[in-house]
Amino acid sequence: MNSRRRFIQNTSLAGLAMTIQPNLSLFAAQDQILGHGDFKYKIDPTWGNLDPDKYPVVNCHEMVMDRKGRMILLTDEVKNNVLIYDQSGKLLDSWTLGLDRAHGLSLVDEGDAEYLWVVDNGGRVVKTTLNGVVVSEVVSPIKEGIYDEKMRWVPTETAIGHNGDLYIADGYGSQYFLQYDKNGKFIRKFGGPGQGDAQFSTAHGIAVDSRGGKEPTLLCTSRGHNSFKRFTLDGQYIETIFLPGAFVCRPVIHGENLYAGVCWSRLRYLEQTDNSGFVTILDQSNKVVSNPGGTAPEYRNGELQLMVQKEPVFKHCHDVCIDQDENIYVCQWNAGKTYPIKLTRV
Numbered sequence: 152m153n154s155r156r157r158f159i160q161n162t163s164l165a166g167l168a169m170t171i172q173p174n175l176s177l178f179a180a181q182d183q184i185l186g187h188g189d190f191k192y193k194i195d196p197t198w199g200n201l202d203p204d205k206y207p208v209v210n211c212h213e214m215v216m217d218r219k220g221r222m223i224l225l226t227d228e229v230k231n232n233v234l235i236y237d238q239s240g241k242l243l244d245s246w247t248l249g250l251d252r253a254h255g256l257s258l259v260d261e262g263d264a265e266y267l268w269v270v271d272n273g274g275r276v277v278k279t280t281l282n283g284v285v286v287s288e289v290v291s292p293i294k295e296g297i298y299d300e301k302m303r304w305v306p307t308e309t310a311i312g313h314n315g316d317l318y319i320a321d322g323y324g325s326q327y328f329l330q331y332d333k334n335g336k337f338i339r340k341f342g343g344p345g346q347g348d349a350q351f352s353t354a355h356g357i358a359v360d361s362r363g364g365k366e367p368t369l370l371c372t373s374r375g376h377n378s379f380k381r382f383t384l385d386g387q388y389i390e391t392i393f394l395p396g397a398f399v400c401r402p403v404i405h406g407e408n409l410y411a412g413v414c415w416s417r418l419r420y421l422e423q424t425d426n427s428g429f430v431t432i433l434d435q436s437n438k439v440v441s442n443p444g445g446t447a448p449e450y451r452n453g454e455l456q457l458m459v460q461k462e463p464v465f466k467h468c469h470d471v472c473i474d475q476d477e478n479i480y481v482c483q484w485n486a487g488k489t490y491p492i493k494l495t496r497v
Contacts, residue, residue, distance in 0.1 A: 177492065180464050184497065187448065190432050190441035192479060192494035194464065198240040199224075199480075199490040206231055206245060211482040211491050213256040213401070214472035217265050217281060222472060222480060224491060225256035225269065232269070233283065238474060240493070246283035250275065255308035255320075255356075255401075268309040268317070276306055276319055289319065292329060297337055308401050310357040312384060313367060320371070322355040328371060330386065341386030342371070349388035352376050356401020359384075362435055363407065370402040374414070392437050396457040397445075398423060399431065405473035407435040412468030414484060416445065416459040427460040428468035430481060430494070443479070443494060444468075465492070 177196035185192050199222075208226040215223050221243060222236040231245040232253045248269065255270030266286060269277045276289040292298040307322030315333030326344040331337055342351050352375025360381070361367040368389060369382040377397050381389040398415040410432050415423040429445030439448035442458055444465045449456040466486040471479050479494040 176464055180462060183462065183464075185443040185462060185464065185494065186432075187441040190443070191497050192443050193497055195240075195493040195495055198493035199236055200240070201234070201242055201490060203488065206234060206242065208234070208488055208490060210469065210484045210486075211489070212254050212484065213470040214480055214482050214491060215256055215258040215267070216472055216474055217258060218260065220475065222474075222491075223256070223258070223267070223281070224482065225253050227251055227253045233267075235281075244282070248277065248279070248283065248285070255306070257309045257311060259311040268311070270306045270309055270319070272305050272307065272323055274304050274306065276309065287335065289317070289331070289335065292321075292337075292340075295337060297329065297340065298325065307354075308356045308372075310359050310369070312359055313361070316384070318357050318359075318369065320354050320357045322351075322353055322372070322374075326351040326354045328354060328357060328369075328382075328386070339386055341382065346376075348391060349380070349382075351380070355399075358402040358404055360402070360404055360409075362404060362409075370404075370409070372399055372401055372411075374398050374400065379409075379411075392433070393455065394431065394439065394458065395455060396459050397429075397431055400469050403471050403473065405477070408440075409433040409437065410471045410473060410479065412470050412481065412483075413442075413445065413458075413460075414467045414469060417457075418459055424460070426463070426466045428465040428483070429458075429460050429462075430465070430468055430471055430479060431458065 181194050181196050209228045213225045224234045232247040235244040250271040252272035254272050257268040267279045278286045303324040305324035308320040310318045317331045319329045321327050327340040327342045329340045351373045355374045356372035358370045360370045370379045377394050379392040396416050397413045399411045403410045413429050416427045417423045430443045432441040434440050446461045467484040469484040470482040477496045481492040
């Protein structure tokens, strides 16, 4: 090989190394099996990677799958708040609302069409078509008199009930969940900050749970309490699902299982550790059955033991999306502006 060809090859390799630098741990772990029991996965280290000059991301906050099987990703990059992939990881479309704090993404199928609810930490809660046309927007509860002027409004997530009711998590603000009817009329708020059973510390996410054909209930995240808290649809507290060590984000229900990204884990109860995320999976009885990237779930006398990151594959798992083959797509916060990670079930 002459010196010119050697120089070109070395330069190309250096460029490639710079491109994949944030994901080198993924390439190193691509042959490793993550997870436990019947829920084990292999990493696809290249899924969804794009040209960051054309389609940059800051944080890959959340992802949903539409009825066509397209993977819709929300980012807080104003150039492209939404990236739409096919399941091979090919980009199909992108659009933006110009939101620099885009955080929450929910999909609702209204029969005639599917719609997105996009939540921005700057205070906006917006309903759009799948191609980004704004349909409606929720008025700030401060302007509506639902909150007084001293209360903070920093919404993080939405969920939609079977009757069309909209629930909004004010997870970075006043720690309430707000309920509206399908016409946008305010019904009630519940929760609030504190250490009580029905109170919250980072009320980060919410989902409607109707697994097992049971009466639908609300699963609400209390991330600082390492737990999901169950409420009736009218905001009455039922129970707490404690996940010791796991700073969970929103609950994601697929089939009879519950999945969640763990943004941090902690080695002691008073200390969270940076870059310590993993994914947790619960069965229909809300028993943890697998922790891809984390320690194996262990129960002693019926009590779940402390869970922490085991493999340093993930940084801050902010959300997961599950496809029809039960593969997991992991969105991360504060992870070097990297794209989602696909976990292929094995």
